[in-house]
Amino acid sequence: MATAEVSGMDPVMAFALVGALGVGSQWLAWRLRMPAIVLMLAAGLIVGPGLGLLNPAEQFGSMLGPMVAIAVAIILFEGGLTLNAHSLSDAATGVKRLVVVGAPLGWIASTAALHYVAGLSWEASAVFGGIMIVTGPTVIAPLLRQAKLSKRPAALLQWEAIVNDPVGALAAVLAFEVVVVLQTATSVGEAVQALALGMAVATVLGIAAGWGVARAFRLAYVPEYMKVPVLFVVLLGVFALADSVLHESGLLTVTIMGIWIANAHLPSYVELRRFKEHATVLLVSGVFILLAAGMSVELLKSLDWRAAAFVASVILLARPLPVLVALAFSNVPWRERLLVAFTGPRGVVLVAVAGLFGERLVALGIEDAGRIPPLAFALVAATVVLHGFTLTPVAKLLGLTASNAPGVMILGGSRWSVALAQALQKLDLPVIIADPNHAHLRAAREAGVETYFGDILSEAAEDRLDLVAYEKLICATDNDAYNTFVATDLAPEFGRDNVFQIKRVKQTSTRHALPPTLGGRAIGSDMTYFEAGAAISEGKEFRVTTLTEEFTLDDWRAEHPDASPVAELGPNGQLRLLGPKTEIKGGVGARLVALSQARPERAES
Structure with a gap:
């Protein structure tokens, strides 16, 4: 065993050190995107045979x-x-x-x-x-x-x-x-x-x-x-x-x-x-x-x-x-x-x-x-x-990798969802729309968007859906309770920062109100399902804009004052879904997806 002096550390301190090293290694591995076991191995060897700070056999005994x-x-x-x-x-x-x-x-x-x-x-x-x-x-x-x-x-x-x-x-x-x-x-x-x-x-x-x-x-x-x-x-x-x-x-x-x-x-x-x-x-x-x-x-x-x-x-x-x-x-x-x-x-x-x-x-x-x-x-x-x-x-x-681009899974086959999916596809991002109602997926199929028919919380979805390909989830069905339930249930799978939900309809009765601590993060201008559908019906569309040295973020804001930014794909390929209070990073090469009024020629057609 380690021969260094260890009598200065009592069992309680040693127990706390073990916990801090274990959990700390797991967290650091998550931040660095590397296997936690490598960091735990290094931490254990450093404090044990390396520095002699921890000798389990002596400090914990029998x-x-x-x-x-x-x-x-x-x-x-x-x-x-x-x-x-x-x-x-x-x-x-x-x-x-x-x-x-x-x-x-x-x-x-x-x-x-x-x-x-x-x-x-x-x-x-x-x-x-x-x-x-x-x-x-x-x-x-x-x-x-x-x-x-x-x-x-x-x-x-x-x-x-x-x-x-x-x-x-x-x-x-x-x-x-x-x-x-x-x-x-x-x-x-x-x-x-x-x-x-x-x-x-x-x-x-x-x-x-x-x-x-x-x-x-x-x-x-x-x-x-x-x-x-x-x-x-x-x-x-x-x-x-x-x-x-x-x-x-x-x-x-x-x-x-x-x-x-x-x-x-x-x-x-x-x-x-x-x-x-x-x-x-x-x-x-x-x-x-x-x-x-x-x-x-x-x-x-x-x-x-x-x-x-x-x-x-x-x-x-x-x-x-x-x-x-x-x-x-x-x-x-x-x-x-x-x-x-x-x-x-x-x-x-x-x-x-x-x-x-x-x-x-x-x-x-x-x-x-x-x-x-x-x-x-x-x-x-x-x-x-x-x-x-x-x-x-x-x-x-061997040609066995999926797309390196960050994928987005959208729950709910509404016109708003299909329009957003098409805009994200213009960024060359993998997108799939899931809905338990087959009829709701018709518009998505006609638009060429990949679809999944079924409940994404079912055992069948676990076997057939490749969740690894998608790092963001947007819950946008017409059922606020279902959106909230799915967002809450899948938050540990995707990470809470990557789960978003369309705004819930405000309930005047506390009997029907859902707890504010449940569900996903707000997306876009924080519209409800019906407000989002009305926006598409009134001629709004999702438009993709690339920022350059000549056309900066300030220029975009001046040209589209009423636009509601929903997503930003950075120059490094990192996707950020934006909420009503999320700041846009911008930069040369960044691409913005925003809901704004359709161009006149499209509105007329």
Whole structure:
């Protein structure tokens, strides 16, 4: 461990430092548009083995192990909670193959790479190889947003990461259970009996806990404000109970519990999942900082040529071969197969779970398992940095990128929406109009604007709409309540600054008034749906103007005093939707979209 003096920092200060580093790294990564795991890795290594400010083993003592174990249990429960059978059944053939065929082959290939290249024992290789098939959904998502891949390869990578998250954790847990039993049992018969008993108890407890929670929530035995606390208490209870029967079987229990709840179709599932996602971000960040800070200089120096060869073998063989075999003779084009095969960034979950299992295996007498944490760090750092810098150029080389321009999704097929969409298309921006009423989309289809018929909050929309291509959302249907609901629900997806809504009709009765804190930002001159429609009917149109050195922003304002600016595309290609109080930046090359009176020749026609 780090040898620097650390006695000056008490456990409370150390705990606060871990939280600040984890969340701070996540925020800074968002600002810099880079994977958060790289910054967390650097922060943990700097304050740990680098400066010696944080030494988790000394500052948290005997509580460090239980803290990490509980955090990993919640992380694995979150992974199980994402495994929805309906989502898997609706997934494309390529995704099914990556999970059903690719995951087992990936486990075998990773285990072989660990044993023959890294030099680990079969026991350590089998456990670490299981969790290595997880490609990191928390890492894939920002990479996809940055690269802006075409819809199908993006869906393949995203769904593989989501579904393989619990599958990989489950594989590692099962392998670990086998190792535990084989190491502690005195005979083969006793080993088989202990393994069967432990797995049976873990499975029964997981199913029973999931069924009990789902039934209690569905029948309103638990009030809304207590659902999340009850869920976490049950989670910790079954984790501890299963562990008392067979050491570490609690991880299998909580994973099964999460899978059961994910498929129970609970009305409050979305709220539960959103809250646990927030908790998981905090826990994953904390665990990663703790594990990185707990690395010793000696352990880092143990990363020799075999570690480099292991990372190379995973990137060049253990990842591509299982993917190519799984997608062989499928309807996935060869270029997409290549991109998916050579894109496999690992994430924080890999390091967190690998670190825990490494410690447990060492405690069982498998000494070389102590090399698992540094190998996990090396693999994560190498794959995240590699794919973070190469995914976009490789995708462009293969012709698999969507438009680099910022897309806009408009909800509602009114004349105002169609006119705005046509103006945005003149800026070469991807635009789509969605409406649950098919008749409302007729004008958009006739105008050549891409449309989506259906509710964008439905599960079908999740599968068919490529939200990665759109960074702005404008809710402009004739139903203010629906606009508000959609804007509020999708704000976490797009970012609250990127969600806009047409002005709501002012209600004189408080009975019908919607809370002002809900909904999206105002757009344009803040007109209601009916005022916007009337403006188009009265001859107004959206006009696009390019600012130059000769025709400045002041010139434009003088020539169009009554114009209502709606959007601005900067010289750098950045799109800004404008509200009634938003200042226009302008500049040479900026292009403005504004609602103004139509030209005389058009008005007459």
